[in-house]
Amino acid sequence: MKNKLLLLVGLLAIVALPASAQLSTEDASSREYLINHGHSAATADIVELNKGVTTGEKVVLPVDRKYDNKPIVYKWIDKFFIYMDPALDNGKFMREDTKFHPSIDDI
DSSP: OHHHHHHHHHHHHHHHTGGGOOOOHHHHTSHHHHHHTTOOHHHHHHHHHHHHHHHTOOOOOHHHHHHHTOOHHHHHHHHHHHHHOTTSOOSOTTTSOOOSSOOGGGO
């Protein structure tokens, strides 16, 4: 009898474990969850931007803060170097229209 009761209590404990390990869709798409599970920061940025587009909310990414408080002279020099080498990061990831022909308006 004691063995059956111990087996029953152990079985109930095992059955109850998955119920306490809930993961919502909000948790699974959060920046911290994605980075902690091996995804890159760029992937987490893409997910954040897509969630912002879907919900209509403004999303501020860590790369955006890098360019906010720079002097205007720095921004002009930065734009010049980005114009010369389009592979440089300008802080507008997935936020600008792609122009296939450069023009003077890019500077």
